[in-house]
Amino acid sequence: MSVDKLKRTVLGLIAVSLFFVSGVVLAEYPLNLTEGVTPTSQKVYDLHMTIFYIVTVIGIAVFAVMTWSIFHHRKSKGAVPAQFHHSTFAEITWTIIPILILVGMAIPATKTLVFMEQTGDAEMTLKVTGYQWKWKYDYLDEDISFFSSLAAADNEARQLNSGIDPSTIENYLKNVDNPIVLPVDTKIRILTTAADVIHSWWVPDLGWKRDAIPGYINDNWTYIEEPGVYRGKCTELCGKDHGFMPIVVHAVSKEDYVTWVAEKKAEQAAASSGKDMTMAELMEKGKTVYGTNCAACHMPNGEGGAAFPALAGSAIATGDVANHVDIVVNGSKNNPMMQAFGQQLNDADLAAVITYERNAWGNDTGDMVQPSDVKAARK
Amino acid sequence: MNDAAVHDDHHDHDHKPTGIGRWLFSTNHKDIGTMYLVFSLFMFFVGGAMALVIRAELFQPGMQFVDPQFFNSMTTVHALVMIFGALMPAGVGLANWMIPIMIGAPDMAMPRMNNMSFWILPFAFTLLLSTFFMPGGAPAGGWTMYPPLVLQLGDGFPFLIFAVHFLGISSIMGAINIIATVFNMRAPGMTFMRLPLFVWTWIITAFLLIASMPVLAGAVTMLLTDKFFGTAFFDAAGGGDPLLFQHVFWFFGHPEVYILVLPSFGIISQIIPTFARKPLFGYASMVYATASIAFLSFFVWAHHMFAVGMPLTGELFFMYATMAIAVPTGVKIFNWTATMWKGSMTFETPMLFSIGVLFMFSIGGFSGLMMGITPVDFQYHDTYFIVAHFHYVIVPGIIYGVIAGVYYWLPKWTGVMYDEKLGKLHFWLSTISVNVLFFPMHFIGLAGMPRRIPDYSTQFADWNAIISIGGFVFGLSQLILVWVVIKCARGDGEKATDQVWESAHGLEFTLPSPPPFHSFTTPPVVTDATAHS
């Protein structure tokens, strides 16, 4: 290939790829880091862009030199090899200049890092605990506490060959049953820890992620400036369903936050009041609780899997009610995979899910379990 | 290989054992090198098949082919197979073949240990891969084996630990052998500062191996006792610390990435001068840069752990140390560029792959530098941005270097010139597909897709489909390499000269192609004129 032809080919390729890239941008393909909604995320985004531009410029310079010599110092063009093999001046220059550039990068990086580590003066505290495979949130100042798992619709769609098209679900795999609600314009301390294995709590819009480690309580903070819904994920491999424990933050005004706190408290009080529920209420609630807490192992249709027993037609789910309540509330003595859900769910949820299991998938026992029964069974 | 040609050589001790015994009991550095390389190629396809399972599942959102647990086994075992089964044996295989020849020695210093360090490998991988058939399945907690998760593995757990032990033993034996060979068996006149760079990078690699492998062995042994003997090294409830494992693991893990990459740097330092027809620029500074990279690599481990919540001073220290590594790495890139500058270049397949290393390893280096900046790494960590980074340094960085070396020395090994057309086709198909495969991972990583997940949100669907297509094309393109190697091994092609390449220097090119069974029975004499390939 002649050099002219080569040049034309290269120019053509560049044109095509520019066209392709602009098409991609128009189609709103995700490309870059989120700017986020906190002072931290802004600083991190700016730092990311600065460093990105610096490495791009260095990259273009280095690649240009390589490309130049590939085109001009080729034997087919009659290039005669020079025989130099070192130059102290050049070698010192390309050691010193990178050092200076790196120092230039280290200064803003250090400033941002110091800013991010200022965890003091928080106005409220949220404790996040990672579980396989859900999150527990404790509002330490409000006595509010709940679990948050992948929403039932997403959970059903993500089963192997579920037959449900993920694109029919908005924000597929980024929906939860119980989102966290946080006030804007408030310095919030966020503690991360875990109950079983290591997880990592990440909401990109907040500008950081932090591991949740059993035995450690990590200290972080955030200050959300814009109301909105911000979604994130667990980012540390934590076992089978690591990909399915999202995080949803509703950032609301301070007034709305106060209202939410009051509502949530009332809801929690009702759930532990032991008030009886109707069969329809139990079944409806039970289906949701089952979908988010049990279906991962026992499957949505109750058929179980290789390592997990079927509940449809199982001896326990169709036999003595007391045994059924016991294994769900206190866990299995034989297999730690079947945890003690008494520690994770409230009486109403447990009553509902047990009732559901006893009446779904052809287990038509007609039995009803009430929150008061569960309360009595707790050890 | 052509037996008759070898026997015609005037080497009196050239009786080559025959049959299966030649390979099982081999103490010959070339035969063992060949076995290492064939094993590595085989494992490359085993690991590659697992990667394609991963990419098939990720082609579309939703779960189509495998359940999440098996998916996790695929990512975990893919990484273990590629790192310990494909990359490390490839490096050791090339070292076995080339180091004795390059320093003018008859064989490796400890030929029996050489045999053993190879034969441990198939044994170790049988242990590892047999876990697929055990209750609880194959390892699924990531190649990093973090507790407490890894302790949830079923019956396969002790097999994983012992496989790692054996792989470590094999590497340490290989490293000792290389050091002993280079320190004791150099030909007259082959001073240290006349060693070819490939030999230099391997000595440094061997020291890294000896320093880091026992650390890994210690860490996994503690996992074993935590699981079976009631210790609580890594169990917070028993007074232990899950992070201790991560510190110890990465104290091994970061030097490990340089163990993988340095031999590849050595290979392209041999190749670029040959095809630029110009001596390597800055030989001494290349040696010093390699040594400084190796030294610094012991002080940066916690850049893999920024998100665990270290004290500010710790984060600052590891950020600065990581940034510092960029300096000697840059020196190497600049030296290679200066070697090409004002040369008289031709672009045979080994040169193409070496230039591929220059461009694409640099891209991985740039993203590495970005991730070394702690505050932004809080966003990048454990996303596809990381996956993009390490695949750029590993695939077009390390694997390209190895492939370049194979094309460069294949005519020397077999006596037959490889098929240049196929080689070029291999290069271009690989290079286009490798970028389609790994470049978009930067985008989806930045946009928030975590790594090690079997299913993802629909916003990432288009890029993932493109990535998977790149993956399948890249995987299939590697079959060309197999075909090229088979052709040469069968003697199908032009006969190669001793010199092989117009401007090749170094002792390997003073021997016939293929070289006699025992490389140098009378040591050659090396002078300044013949040194510095």
Ligand code: HEM
């Ligand atoms: C020399 C070849 C290199 C190889 C083979 C390599 C390999 C890797 C691998 C495998 C990981 C991911 C580990 C994991 O999380 O499982 C990684 C992460 C990382 N690498 Fe490299 N790397 C190389 C060069 C560099 C360079 C030149 C830099 C910086 C100047 C760098 C900085 C980093 C950082 C900071 C991480 C951690 C990112 C994170 O997990 O958040 N690497 N590298």
Ligand SMILES: [Cu+2]
């Ligand atoms: Cu996780």
Ligand SMILES: [Cu+2]
């Ligand atoms: Cu590292």
